[in-house]
Amino acid sequence: MILYFSGTGNSEYAAKRIGKEIGDEVTNLFERIRNHDFSAMRSDRPWVIVSPTYAWRIPRILHAWLEKTALSGSREIYFLMTCGGSIGNAEKYLKKLCSSKNMNFSGCFPLLMPENYIAMFSTPGREDALETIRLAEDHIDNAARLIKGGKKFPQSHLTVKDKINSSIVNDIFYPVFVHAKKFYAADSCISCGKCADICPLGNIHMDNGKPVWGEDCTHCMACICRCPKEAIEYGRHSMGLPRYICPK
Structure with a gap:
């Protein structure tokens, strides 16, 4: 079974492509994470977890969900x-x-x-994004072949920087940068409430027709990138940048 968490669609696309290649069930973890649903799951085929990278590790909300949820049947996990x-x-x-x-x-x-992390980096336009995805598709298919053949993924070459990024930098990054203080809705907001509906932590509520962010944010960028009017900004950094949703 393939389980995925995705804010702007990259991991969703990869998960569904793998599912199609190996003929396995694909499950979106959004509702389970949002609803704190840790009920057991079972698969007789290997588990495949598809996830974005947050500060050089899987998202902490996904890690916590995996810790608390029993995955029975197959003991193999990719x-x-x-x-x-x-x-x-x-x-x-x-x-x-x-x-x-x-x-x-x-x-x-x-x-x-x-790239989808509009809070810190530049996001690509549609054509650039499509080219990056085109190049990624062979790699997705290669991963699918390895899973289907019961082979392990090859181990990546690690540098000292990799080790520091996933340890010290990750530990600093979350408390310092992962918060919702800089999110706000511009006057172009139409009060549709989509941002509140798609927040995986239920961290957004509508107040007098405008979104208000709480303190429980994971920086998935779903709210800012999926706003139909591009009315949400992250401080000054996001101004003028294209919003990113996986075009495929």
Whole structure:
């Protein structure tokens, strides 16, 4: 079974393409994470977790959900992480997670996809995004072939920087940068409430027709990128940048 978490669609696209290639069920974890649903799941085929990379590891909300949810049946588990550059030393922390769940870690596959972290970086236009995805598709299919053949993903070459990014930088990054203080809705907001509906943590509520952000944010960028009027900004950095939703 393929389980995915996705804010702007990169991981969703990869998960569904793998599901089609190997003929396996694909499940969106959005509702389970949002509703704190940790009820057990079962699959007789290997588990495949498809996730974005947040500060060189899987998102903490996904890690917490995996810790609390019993995955029965197959003990084999693969991870595929979409990223804008690198997944760092994410594998180290995934191995620990698998060990704690008595599951067999079958590798972590890094997949370069279009940058979506509009809070800090520039997001691509449609044509650039499509080209990046085109280049990624062979890698997705290769990952699918390895899963289908019961082979482990190859181990990535690690640098000292990778190890620092996934440990010290990750530990600093979350408390310092991962908050919703800079999100706001401009006058072009039409009070549709979509941002509140798509927040995986239920961190947004509508007040007098305008979204208000709470303190429980994971920086998935779903609200800012999926706003139909591009009315949400993140400080001054996002102004003028194209919003990114996976075009495929």
